[in-house]
Amino acid sequence: MSTKRQYKFSFGPWNISEGADPYGPPTRPPQTFDWKLGKLKELGFDAMMFHDDDVVPDLDSKSAEQMRKEAKEVKKKLDDAGILAEIVAPRLWFSPMTIDGAYTSNDAKARKFAVDRSLRCIDIAKILDCDLIVLWLAREGTYLREAKNCKRSMDFLVQAMDKMLAYDKKIRIAIEPKPNEPMDMAYIPTMGHAMAIAHMTSDPKRVGGLVETAHAFLAGLDPADEMEFAMSFGKLWSVHLNDQNGLKFDQDKPFGSNNLRSAFNQVRVLERNNFGAKGECVAFDVHSFRATKTEHMVDHLANSRKTFLKLVEKVRSFDDAAAQKLIADRNYQALDQMVIDHLLG
Ligand code: XLS
Ligand code: MG
Numbered sequence: 001m002s003t004k005r006q007y008k009f010s011f012g013p014w015n016i017s018e019g020a021d022p023y024g025p026p027t028r029p030p031q032t033f034d035w036k037l038g039k040l041k042e043l044g045f046d047a048m049m050f051h052d053d054d055v056v057p058d059l060d061s062k063s064a065e066q067m068r069k070e071a072k073e074v075k076k077k078l079d080d081a082g083i084l085a086e087i088v089a090p091r092l093w094f095s096p097m098t099i100d101g102a103y104t105s106n107d108a109k110a111r112k113f114a115v116d117r118s119l120r121c122i123d124i125a126k127i128l129d130c131d132l133i134v135l136w137l138a139r140e141g142t143y144l145r146e147a148k149n150c151k152r153s154m155d156f157l158v159q160a161m162d163k164m165l166a167y168d169k170k171i172r173i174a175i176e177p178k179p180n181e182p183m184d185m186a187y188i189p190t191m192g193h194a195m196a197i198a199h200m201t202s203d204p205k206r207v208g209g210l211v212e213t214a215h216a217f218l219a220g221l222d223p224a225d226e227m228e229f230a231m232s233f234g235k236l237w238s239v240h241l242n243d244q245n246g247l248k249f250d251q252d253k254p255f256g257s258n259n260l261r262s263a264f265n266q267v268r269v270l271e272r273n274n275f276g277a278k279g280e281c282v283a284f285d286v287h288s289f290r291a292t293k294t295e296h297m298v299d300h301l302a303n304s305r306k307t308f309l310k311l312v313e314k315v316r317s318f319d320d321a322a323a324q325k326l327i328a329d330r331n332y333q334a335l336d337q338m339v340i341d342h343l344l345g
Helices: 033-042 064-081 108-127 150-167 191-198 213-218 223-232 260-272 299-316 320-328 332-344
Strands: 008-011 047-051 084-089 132-136 172-176 207-212 236-241 281-284
Touching: 008 084, 008 299, 033 064, 047 281, 064 084, 064 108, 084 108, 084 281, 108 132, 108 150, 132 236, 150 172, 150 191, 172 191, 172 236, 191 207, 191 223, 207 213, 207 223, 213 223, 213 236, 213 260, 223 236, 223 260, 236 260, 260 299, 260 332, 281 299, 320 332
Parallel strands: 008 047, 008 281, 047 084, 084 132, 132 172, 172 207, 207 236, 236 281
Antiparallel strands: none
16 A cells, blocks of 8 residues: 555544435434444544534534533543544534525524524534534525525525624535435535535635545536535535435445446546645545345445545556556547556456
């Protein structure tokens, strides 16, 4: 294994899941936070990503003092394990307040709830020594476009982010685009939309992006291009690597499980843009298959990391000079076969 630049890896407590889906109950027993943290360390990961209520369960029912107490307890566990908190995301999609949207709800009370909850998320992040807030805009969209007004929704999103940027001068926001699910049509579906709205905020240099492989596929886009587009702005601040088999519900399959050529190109763009050099983590936002047995319930994380590292070696051993000669000769058939041969070799 090359000893060149190393990557830092991350996953969230929700990535060790019990296998329930909309059509059936759990197939595996729930595990404790301590068990999951122990497994994260055992598997050679460096950081954990969080929703705010992964740190402080039932957050909306907790006082500021209780929230701080519980967040400090988690921080101590992370410190004792030598594990970083990579990101904290406000989980705005469960509350009855956000049934019709959070930041872009038609109801001003819901919009206020969403911002207030996001400021508490920032409080939690600060206690975990984390400066990166991820906004996956789960409920920002519509079931029918006539119910909302896109320009008004963009104004609401900018206002919400401006309140977060004003609340704490160090915090950064990474928008995680997704074109749908749970909404029929989401706002901010791609990295292009995320970069555009970032430039409408009061402090654009503190608003960047996070690309999730499956979300790019769901938008009919190439995840590697979405990543390199964000990196062309210097604004790819995390990635959620996983995989997806076609345009259906977000499968969060293990990295490389379906689209190995795409996985190779995702790693290739991260490599050539020195992703991670400023502390960015490679996170695997993956789930076990529902049929996975309890004794194998973290293997999808170990496998995703193993596949990533094998592809790093494939990228580093790819004959770029030979590829450049074929490109100069516009011999793309040979280039195509060269990549295939390299991946199969
Ligand atoms: C869902 C998102 C979610 C965020 C964190 O599709 O990927 O997992 O990354 O809430
Ligand atoms: Mg994700």
